[in-house]
Amino acid sequence: xxxxxxxxxxxxxxxxxxxxxxxxxxxxxxxxxxxxxxxxxxxxxxxxxxxxxxxxxxxxxxxxxxxxxxxxxxxxx
Numbered sequence: 001x002x003x004x005x006x007x008x009x010x011x012x013x014x015x016x017x018x019x020x021x022x023x024x025x026x027x028x029x030x031x032x033x034x035x036x037x038x039x040x041x042x043x044x045x046x047x048x049x050x051x052x053x054x055x056x057x058x059x060x061x062x063x064x065x066x067x068x069x070x071x072x073x074x075x076x077x
Contacts, residue, residue: 024066031061 035058042051 028061028066032058035061 035054038054039051039058042048042054
């Protein structure tokens with residue numbers, strides 16, 4: 001990881017990081033808010049299977065999407 005940072009100039013990383021924070025982060029925050037709403041609803045209705053699935057879906061947003069987005073926005077070597 002340190003080798004990559006030393007090879008790529010910081011200016012080259014600035015634009016992809018800005019795009020990521022302006023596009024991907026707000027989109028995923030909206031998705032997470034919807035998941036939170038669903039989690040609260042399923043908890044209130046005691047729908048445990050759907051609650052569990054919603055937790056899984058929310059974790060997918062936070063983990064898988066960010067990995068995929070970071071790969072998309074990072075410049076190619």
